[in-house]
Amino acid sequence: MKKYRLIPLLTLWLLACAPAREIYVPPDTHPPLFEMGERRVYCVRCHGHDKQTLDFARYDHTPFFTDSHRLVGSQDERVCAMCHATSFCNSCHTVPSAELKPSQLYPTESHRRFHHRGDYISRHAIDARIDPASCFRCHGNPRSADSCRRCHG
Amino acid sequence: MGDRYRGTWAVAALALALFAAPALGAEYRLESRTLLQAFERDTLERRDAAVVPAYQYLQLELREKRQPELSFHLYGWGRIDLADNGYFDDQTGGELIHAYLRYLRRDGRLDLRLGRFYVFEGVANEGVDGVSARFPLRPDLSLSLYGGLPVSLAEDAGRSGDRIVGGRLAWQPAPGRQLGLSYKRLASHGDRDEERAGFDLAWPLPAGLTLLGTSVRDLVNDRWGEHLYELRVAAGPFQLRPFYQYYDYRGFLSQRDSSSPPFRFLATLDNAANIVGTEAYWFPDAQLEIGMRAKYYDYRMRFDEATYLAGLFTWKWQIFNQFGGEIGRMAGDWDRNRYWLGRGFVYLQMARNFVSADLVYVRYDRPIFHEDHSLYLSMGGGRRFLDDRLRLKLAVAYSSDPVFDNDYRCTVIGEYLFP
Known part of the structure; x- marks a missing residue:
């Protein structure tokens, strides 16, 4: 771990040497x-x-x-x-679960291309086997996984 | 905070803010969203039990008139199941999604938040009960810091010893060029559950190319968790966005308290996914968009390679007025990991009225629960009243799929914007 502690200091030193420009x-x-x-x-x-x-x-x-x-x-x-x-x-990114998935919360907004509409409760097992990282981003912690808990414990 | 108290706290905070607003000389904006749904589910006690939840979402923004740098933001929801047939664990529920006081200096060079807020930057995609600050160290260098209690662990046997701290250092040597270093440490009951450091960049290259990307190092397991890099190429009406993704399951997922059950198991596998692919777009004119997405998945162990290919088009002719179609093919290693997806949608706005529809058809190469296909159809409509401050909507959805057979869900929505 100690080897990583030098990285921020080295970065700050390098940036201090660079000419400043307005953000x-x-x-x-x-x-x-x-x-x-x-x-x-x-x-x-x-x-x-x-x-x-x-x-x-x-x-x-x-x-x-x-x-x-x-x-x-x-x-x-x-x-x-x-x-x-x-x-x-927050209609998609909520750490406490919003209980309703976005397509149920905004059922008339067909132009927003919500992922989990329709049969997704059946299909998610396929997507999760292929690419679990894509599920983890939104359902990876205990509070955002409320909707997973009924089946996955 | 237990489930039963969350809604009460949300309502109390909202009432306090509303009553305090005039006294503080503040201007406010309140958006109310009420949903009444009706559908049927099998519960432990009965088949086809009626479920009739009513949801109330409230979003409030308060700003001090004399000192507009100071503002208060609140967003939460509450629910009551009017049928109370045992579908929900509790008849009522609710959540305070965010509630924070913000100080934003007029020149934008100091941004402070206090309360429950979200952090989306660098390695963080977190809800935090605490404080955050963003300020420049030099004209081209900014630092953001946050710390407090992680909302993600709020129900995990109390919050004692739970902590989250992190931040991001961003360097912008020129417009459009940015390098970032970010860090996050999350502790559950005093144990170091997550510690991640990340690097991200957005860098224009010669010939109009742009490189975007991020790498995340898992400092707990001392291994790379993720690489994600994307090149953007624009040539007239065409755009190409090839990308590369790498996920190490042990380094990206987690076995600790801060993770959830399906992923805790996957994090024990020494697997990793390499994903290469591209998005491609063609914009023949201002109204028509044609897009394609292709992904190829390869794994270190467990599963053979897979591919995903999707194409879609959207025709737009006014704000929101559009229709489109999409076709996709997921081709995994076995037939149980393969399906075809077709989708069509339309959204039409006519003066103060609108109608929308969405159709999704999926065919599975291997039946799921003896069903080899699913059909979903949603239709909705609505109208705006009172100078567009009131909107009433109705939606009916039908689904026939491996889990729900001939399932209907009806939703009535009322949205009101104060003042």
Whole structure:
């Protein structure tokens, strides 16, 4: 373990030697989404590909965005928070179980491509054998695994 | 906090906040969401017992008018089963999902939170009862820290000795370039359950390429738990996103209190998954999206390789107005790990009304509980009233699958936004 303790100190020393540059701080909130019409899910349609402040293309909500937003979401949650209240993220990401799965909580929002709709209680065993890490992210701790407990103990 | 008290605490906190708001000269925004569901389930006492739960979700945001840097955020839910036929462990339930006081300096350079909040950054995807802070060390270097009690262990025989601390150091040498180092340590009853350190990056490369990725080291077992790297290539209306993922079951999952039963077992196996794949997109015009996702799984031990391939299209012509289709094939090593999936959906908004539908059909290569396919159909609609502050919705879902035969679920939803 001791060998890892040097890493933060070494990192800080290296960064101290690097020239400093101002960080862009995103605003607290984005203008209301509804005013932006169909462009809402593609940042670049308003912001273009200018990367002077943010790399907007990185946050485009492509059709598989629900599957693969983790890499951008975990780097600066302030960017997500401009348009999404924490409660929006909590419709899927809840540490205490929300009891209702997202497709039951928002049954009319067919455009959100919730994973666990329909037969998923039957099909999840297949996905879990193939890729248990994808289940673990959301159901990996005792509180978020409430829905697993009825069958898995 | 026991189940029976959670809802009470949530309501008490909400009432306190609402009554205190005018006295503090605060402006507030309250979003109420009420759901009434009806379906049938077999319970220990009877077959086809009616289950009629009513859920109330409340989200509150308070902001001090004279000092807008200070705000309070609350989100929670409560439930009562109106039929009380023994489907739920308790007739009532509830949870405080988050409730925190936030101080955000006007220039955004100091962000403090106190209470129950979520941390999504670096190696953390955690609920914390405690305090967090984010501030710059230099103009291009920021540090975020958090500490307190982990919400994930809140029911595990008390919270004595439970602790979570962590943080992330982020360096942004230029817009769009970011390197992060993160750390998390979680203790259950004083035992070190999790200790992880992570590295993440977002780095533009020449020719318009971007590299995103993260690696996570499990410091308890002293092994890599995860690598995830993705390259983004954009060429006109086409995008390609090849990725590589690696998961070491012992290093990524956990056998400790902080894990849950199915994963505790898997963490005892010396298995690892290597996953390579890509997402590909074609945007022929502003309305049409065509996407493809392919994954190839390979394992160190237990199971042979597997592949997953999915294609979808979405046609959008106004906000939310869209329809689409998807077809997918999971091809595992045995026929019991294989299925075909087809899905179609539509969402139409007409003035203040909307209708939506979702259809999912799955065919299993090997029957599950003697069923070789499943069908799910959900239809819904609704209307907005009172300058869009009130929304009423109705949804009916039908499912016929290996677990539920001819299952119907009806949901009535009322959403109200104050003021």
